[in-house]
Amino acid sequence: MCGIVGYVGRQDAVPLLVEGLKRLEYRGYDSAGIAVQNSHGVELRKCAGKIIGLEQLLGTHPVQGSTGIAHTRWATHGAPNQTNAHPHSDCADEIVLVHNGIIENCDVLRSKLTELGHHFRTDTDTETLAHLIEHAFEGNLERAVAAALSHVEGTYGIAVISSRDPDKIVVARRSAPLLLGVAENGEGATWVASDVAAILGHTRNVVYLDDDELAILRPNGYETLKLPGRDGEGLEPIQKEISHVAWDLARIERAGYPHFMLKEIHEQADTVRDAMRGRLLQEEGTARLGGLIQLESALDVAERIIITACGTSWHAALVGEYMLEEYARIPVEVEYASEFRYRNPILEPGTLVLGISQSGETADTLAAIREAKRLGAATMGIVNVVGSSIARATDGGVYTHSGPEIGVASTKAFVGQLTVLALFTLLMGRRRGMSILEGRGIVSALEELPGLVDEVLAGEEEIRQLASEFQSARNFLYLGRGANFPVALEGALKLKEISYIHAEGYPAAEMKHGPIALIDDEMPVVFIAPKDSVYPKIVANIEEVKSRGGRVIAIHTNGDERLHGKVDHLIEVPKTLELLQPILTAIPLQLLAYHIAVLRGCDVDQPRNLAKSVTVE
Ligand code: M6R
16 A cells, blocks of 8 residues: 655655655555655655656656655545645645545544635645644644644654755654664664665664654654644653664565566465474474463463454464364454454453454554454464564564565465464464374474475476466356365455456355356366365365366365366375465465466556555555
8 A cells, every 4th residue: 555755864865765666566556756855945746657657757857855755655535646646735835745544534624724724736635734734833843743643533654844844854653654764874864664665775774653653854863752642742752662674675576586476476485484483392392482472371361262354364364263273172253354343342351362464554453453452352463574563562473474575465474374373273272282292293294394385386387387278267266165265265365366357265065055056167166175174075066066067176185086087177285284284275376376367467466456555444
């Protein structure tokens, strides 16, 4: 979704900001813009469409300045056109800002400001903020920003510059990510970004802002302050820790792959290794998860776990439900975060709420966690992005350490989530009666897993050929049972989001209750059918599809002869414990979706309408 980058220093900000915007492209956007403050005041350039259009505009209408802010917009209020693109400014074009989030009371504020004589030029909620700051301005930008924000309901990550209080950027956040980049060698530059990828080429030292915090950025440093409440007296200085980002630039580049998605699919043996590193205890037959130390007593008394998430992370949660109930014997419910937060959930003592999120910034998941906390539940996160809002909002958690995921379609993050869920299951199981022998068996199987992931990836060419046979299909059905039912959902999601082919996932037995009506000789049906405890049942479901002329692709276990001759195409995966099988069965489905999308000429890494991180509800 929307992205922010800002720079204040001694160099020309424009090329640095454009580079930063390009690093944010993967998040999805529909317009882009830039503003720099210089001796002429504040100058803006913006356009609808891709960043290349902004670069062309800057080529024909160049600007320069060493203080600047830039933005990629994913439209919420107002059409995705040049007028509504950020940055936005006040009546005199002297106060200019970029904004991520939504100003919920913008209509009321707009009417009041219009009555006071302000002239609005766009359909955006963001413009309201520029006028509010103008209204509050008495010579000092940070005080005007703080005063304006005290009237705002909603969410924001903002960066503001002004020719009336020059050579600084004022930034603030509430429920929208924002971090400061601190120069590594006293280089005389300070950065702000909504995503560390935007500034990683310049610094890996960052300060994560928390909600209701404001910062003033200057070339020689920054100040962090607590925003006052509605009736607050003033801005209180606060000390913030500087964190060092472990990712480097190489991890956000394609490394010779045609798409980030393919690179990320091929990184998955490392994804599993990185999620397990230092966490397996072979002798004790368990896992060590340092981020759960604060939750020890909550884990011991937990009688029920609610897992909440969105999209692919929700599918990982469903696999987690099977894992935790089967191996740790603890009741689990899985709920879409968007439903959980508004459902007035009943959280008895002994309920642990677990949020799963790659980005750690998904608005609904963050709000669900906050609601759970408000209702008194212990909260835990399984998150990829270190220092993200969900990671910081939860009482404890486990990072997946999957590295940056740039492709909009989540692949390695899913595998990282499943690996961490397996570790968490092992830990919970061992605390609740799983034998040491069983625990050791799981540890051994986990250790073998990266090698098995590479075996699956070695089958890519066959999957690519299959993709060419099915690239023109208009619908796909994905069917699985047990823990492979969520894998079917994930396979269908992958296909629809990047190839725009309609696809549905179902528990295989449910097919008879409706979807069977869709089966004909044009309908590809992908069965996830490894040799597990429900295998005989799924073979029966395969027969039902074949007897109605459906074209069956089956993901099955190496060496299993039973499906030979029964289905149209077989994709082999190696055998592992049933607990871990979804980690292997998901991968061919990622490859199938990827190759079909490429053959159909789709924009695999930035599919239409989608954003990488959904920071509005
Ligand atoms: O960052 P999160 O894991 O919280 O994101 C949740 C979903 O938005 C995300 O998984 C989405 O469904 C992806 N496009 C799936 O590929």
